Amino acid sequence: MRPAPVFALVLTLVTPALGLAAAPAPAPLAAEARAGLARATAFLRGISTGGGYLWRYSPDLRERAGENTATPTQVWVQPPGTPAVGQAFLRAWEVTGDPAYLDAAQAAADALATGQLESGGWDYLIEFAPALASAWYRRTDVGRISPAEGAKRKNTTTFDDDNTQSALRLLVAVVAASPAPGGEREARLRAARDYGLRRLLEAQRPNGGWPQRWNGQRVDPAEYPVRPARLPADYPREYPKTNYNGHYTLNDNTQRDCIQTLLEAARATGNAEYRAAALRGVDFLLLAQLPEPQPVWAQQYNPQLEPAWARAFEPPSVCSSESVGALRLLIEMHLETGDARYLAPVPRALAWFARSEIAPGRWARMYELGTNRPIYGDRDGRIKYRLEELSEERRTGYSWESDYGVPSLRRQYEEVRAQGRDALLAKRRATEEKARSATGRAAQARTLEPKVRAALAALDAEGRWLAPAGRRTPGPWITTSAYLANARVLCDYLEAVRP
Numbered sequence: 158m159r160p161a162p163v164f165a166l167v168l169t170l171v172t173p174a175l176g177l178a179a180a181p182a183p184a185p186l187a188a189e190a191r192a193g194l195a196r197a198t199a200f201l202r203g204i205s206t207g208g209g210y211l212w213r214y215s216p217d218l219r220e221r222a223g224e225n226t227a228t229p230t231q232v233w234v235q236p237p238g239t240p241a242v243g244q245a246f247l248r249a250w251e252v253t254g255d256p257a258y259l260d261a262a263q264a265a266a267d268a269l270a271t272g273q274l275e276s277g278g279w280d281y282l283i284e285f286a287p288a289l290a291s292a293w294y295r296r297t298d299v300g301r302i303s304p305a306e307g308a309k310r311k312n313t314t315t316f317d318d319d320n321t322q323s324a325l326r327l328l329v330a331v332v333a334a335s336p337a338p339g340g341e342r343e344a345r346l347r348a349a350r351d352y353g354l355r356r357l358l359e360a361q362r363p364n365g366g367w368p369q370r371w372n373g374q375r376v377d378p379a380e381y382p383v384r385p386a387r388l389p390a391d392y393p394r395e396y397p398k399t400n401y402n403g404h405y406t407l408n409d410n411t412q413r414d415c416i417q418t419l420l421e422a423a424r425a426t427g428n429a430e431y432r433a434a435a436l437r438g439v440d441f442l443l444l445a446q447l448p449e450p451q452p453v454w455a456q457q458y459n460p461q462l463e464p465a466w467a468r469a470f471e472p473p474s475v476c477s478s479e480s481v482g483a484l485r486l487l488i489e490m491h492l493e494t495g496d497a498r499y500l501a502p503v504p505r506a507l508a509w510f511a512r513s514e515i516a517p518g519r520w521a522r523m524y525e526l527g528t529n530r531p532i533y534g535d536r537d538g539r540i541k542y543r544l545e546e547l548s549e550e551r552r553t554g555y556s557w558e559s560d561y562g563v564p565s566l567r568r569q570y571e572e573v574r575a576q577g578r579d580a581l582l583a584k585r586r587a588t589e590e591k592a593r594s595a596t597g598r599a600a601q602a603r604t605l606e607p608k609v610r611a612a613l614a615a616l617d618a619e620g621r622w623l624a625p626a627g628r629r630t631p632g633p634w635i636t637t638s639a640y641l642a643n644a645r646v647l648c649d650y651l652e653a654v655r656p
Contacts, residue, residue, distance in 0.1 A: 187654050193613045194647045200620030206232050207285045208264030209239040213634040230286040234279045237637045239265050240323035245644045252652040266331040269324045270349035276373030277356020278314025278321030314371045322414040325353045333425045365441030367415045369406040381460045386445045389463040396469040396538025405458040407479040413486050439490050442483050452505040453480035470534030474523035477561045503570050510563050602653040609650045612643040
């Protein structure tokens with residue numbers, strides 16, 4: 158599951174201005190920003206493994222970690238790992254035109270191609286030491302080892318935490334940016350992209366949803382019926398320790414990430430099959446809305462589309478956070494497609510939120526099936542009814558109560574209903590055009606200048622942005638999160654001021 162964000166030195170990220178209209182710029186600061194970005198990128202590339210990255214490194218590089226402790230021969234896939242860093246390199250290439258950044262993005266994508274599994278996706282980490290890498294059944298092993306040998310190896314595609322999806326999006330973006338037909342590396346990246354997207358389609362269930370993890374084996378459609386979600390007649394009140402890898406999972410936006418990945422692939426390749434699969438994924442969300450009196454979404458569902466257990470502290474329930482994510486995606490898909498069906502679930506869900514507040518503007522994350530009582534979970538696998546019953550570790554290590562974006566969701570829906578799709582899209586286009594104008598870009602540059610100066614001041618003599626200790630980790634650390642945040646500020650600024 159997705160961890161709490163790692164602290165970065167620059168936290169305020171500004172949406173980049175779009176387009177190429179000229180904006181006056183303080184030339185020295187623009188030159189300093191380019192130089193700082195180049196120096197930070199050169200340092201980061203210097204500590205990469207096979208073109209890939211972890212999450213954090215001690216300043217002496219003796220300690221390394223992704224979500225877990227790692228070795229010098231490993232890189233991480235889950236953001237803010239290799240795909241996220243590769244996307245930052247690609248953005249730097251787009252705003253500077255420097256081919257060194259495109260090369261860095263291609264190298265990151267090539268690291269992912271190396272670790273791609275036979276099942277089409279990725280584990281959380283990629284191992285580069287040959288003797289240790291043989292524990293995984295990789296795409297490049299197909300035809301080189303026997304199926305029996307492959308069956309002994311790790312081959313689980315992970316959709317949780319935007320893991321496989323982020324890797325595929327980088328491959329899609331890098332292939333689109335790379336020269337065609339290109340050389341051997343470009344051919345490898347194209348092959349990895351096409352294979353991964355094909356397997357993503359094969360992993361999709363008959364009702365349009367995806368499992369949390371997939372071993373590459375197609376399922377029996379009879380075991381995954383296409384039917385609306387339902388509340389189970391009964392379910393275990395204590396953790397049954399069942400394998401939930403095959404469950405439909407909304408936690409950490411797993412379905413959304415699959416859908417958006419396929420939409421990006423469709424736009425980049427023109428392959429209508431990818432878009433059709435993405436729309437089937439949206440239809441899954443329509444099916445997964447539970448009936449009254451709890452017309453929202455669960456965190457995860459079994460093959461019968463009933464809310465089910467995941468981890469010991471994640472009992473069957475209806476969930477505020479995951480429901481907001483589903484509703485936002487449905488609204489955005491209405492704006493993209495014009496399909497009114499995607500708005501139909503929203504009023505019922507908003508009515509449920511209105512009657513389920515635990516305090517003004519505050520909701521529990523989980524509500525008991527049937528009773529709608531707020532519930533909480535702990536590692537002992539028992540359902541709790543008060544936050545105070547939880548251990549300290551679970552009380553502070555998981556989000557149990559919040560506004561979960563419900564007020565802004567309500568405003569978003571009201572705006573769509575009041576203005577209509579055409580008017581709202583026209584308003585968005587006007588906002589983008591204003592941002593592209595010389596006046597808009599000049600204003601963007603002025604807003605970013607103090608952030609740029611802060612990012613440059615924080616960059617040390619070696620080209621590192623050091624982040625302080627975190628809640629669970631000593632410090633300081635070299636972190637990819639710090640690089641991503643600061644590089645985005647510099648890229649936003651360079652885009653705003655480029656002629």
